[in-house]
Amino acid sequence: MKMREFIQVTQALADPARVRALLALRDGELCLCQIIELLGLAPSTVSRHLNLLYQAQLVQRRKQGRWMYFTLAGKTATPPVQQAIAWAAAALATDPLIKQDARRIKTLCRQNLVELCACYRPN
DSSP states (O other): OOHHHHHHHHHHTTSHHHHHHHHHGGGSOEEHHHHHHHHTOOHHHHHHHHHHHHHTTSEEEEEETTEEEEEEOOTTSOHHHHHHHHHHHHHTTTOHHHHHHHHHHHHHHHSOHHHHHHTTSOO
16 A cells, blocks of 8 residues: 555545445445435535545445445455455444444435435436
8 A cells, every 4th residue: 555545545534424424334335315314414515525435445436327326345445445444343333323323324225215315416
């Protein structure tokens, strides 16, 4: 890992909202709207946070139709990136907010995605 990559990863992990978003992806892919709903922040703010995680190669993204989906970096990620994700997950495994987020994500995943995302899309 080069210094620049190291700094990108550490900066990406230096914000509570970004860490929450990162750890929310542990159980699988989420739509941007689901992450917005989880964090309770403005869509532009959440997009900026996820872009920083993407630039640090901690998450992957894909666009499908009108929706943008995010997942944790996969097995193709560099070992330091994989270690950073594992470290964050292990370090915060018992954190009450992270546990609450995990429960909330399960609820959000049961909601209709079109209805959930409707309030974040212009007509």
